[in-house]
Amino acid sequence: IAGITQAPTSQILAAGRRMTLRCTQDMRHNAMYWYRQDLGLGLRLIHYSNTAGTTGKGEVPDGYSVSRANTDDFPLTLASAVPSQTSVYFCASSLTYNTEAFFGQGTRLTVV
Amino acid sequence: KQEVTQIPAALSVPEGENLVLNCSFTDSAIYNLQWFRQDPGKGLTSLLLIQSSQREQTSGRLNASLDKSSGRSTLYIAASQPGDSATYLCALRETSGSRLTFGEGTQLTVNP
Numbered sequence: 001i002a003g004i005t006q007a008p009t010s011q012i013l014a015a016g017r018r019m020t021l022r023c024t025q026d027m028r029h030n031a032m033y034w035y036r037q038d039l040g041l042g043l044r045l046i047h048y049s050n051t052a053g054t055t056g057k058g059e060v061p062d063g064y065s066v067s068r069a070n071t072d073d074f075p076l077t078l079a080s081a082v083p084s085q086t087s088v089y090f091c092a093s094s095l096t097y098n099t100e101a102f103f104g105q106g107t108r109l110t111v112v
Numbered sequence: 113k114q115e116v117t118q119i120p121a122a123l124s125v126p127e128g129e130n131l132v133l134n135c136s137f138t139d140s141a142i143y144n145l146q147w148f149r150q151d152p153g154k155g156l157t158s159l160l161l162i163q164s165s166q167r168e169q170t171s172g173r174l175n176a177s178l179d180k181s182s183g184r185s186t187l188y189i190a191a192s193q194p195g196d197s198a199t200y201l202c203a204l205r206e207t208s209g210s211r212l213t214f215g216e217g218t219q220l221t222v223n224p
Contacts (some may be wrong), residue, residue, distance in 0.1 A: 001115060035144075040216075042214050042215070042216045042217070043201070043212075045212070048211060054179040058211055058213070075165050078203075090155060091158065092156075092212075098143035098205055098207075099161075100144075100146060100161045101146060101158065101212055103155045103156040103157075103158075104155055105154060105155040106154070
């Protein structure tokens, strides 16, 4: 059982480039989330989806977009990367919006 | 706005010691509270989930308590081991939204 798979594991990206971080879960969870983790700021929610076909904005959504075409996949897109988007990105899922959450291993993104 | 505080930020103990990690929060309107462990450069591993109607949960050497009225949760680790060294994070699932709100964590070092 893989759980949550994120790709790539790490990436160095030139500012202004477009990038999609991939997240796939095999637990048939309805809810999925994207967080970023920064030293001194902790984990902050970027976007979430309570069920396939719906998405919502979290605490820090600017510069990011998501889609939820099916239950398993929840990609996060940076349309035009900026250095302030350098961070570690975590995808998470839960069966419903108020149950135990599980996290992927993260994507370390550096925007230069 | 929910605020989650974890004190101390760092803790160093000798192997075999029992220890308590603290988590305090400002808004008691929560579905549940979840404790996670994060190893350096890794994702978050779920340790314990306490529903808002529960007072405590136990898993092996770990015991988590929840007191909504005082806005506090504790994670008790019995007979600590060097392998327990990690950062421990608490997170609240608020009833007002879909997100988990995280504390900044306690970095635990267990010395052999």
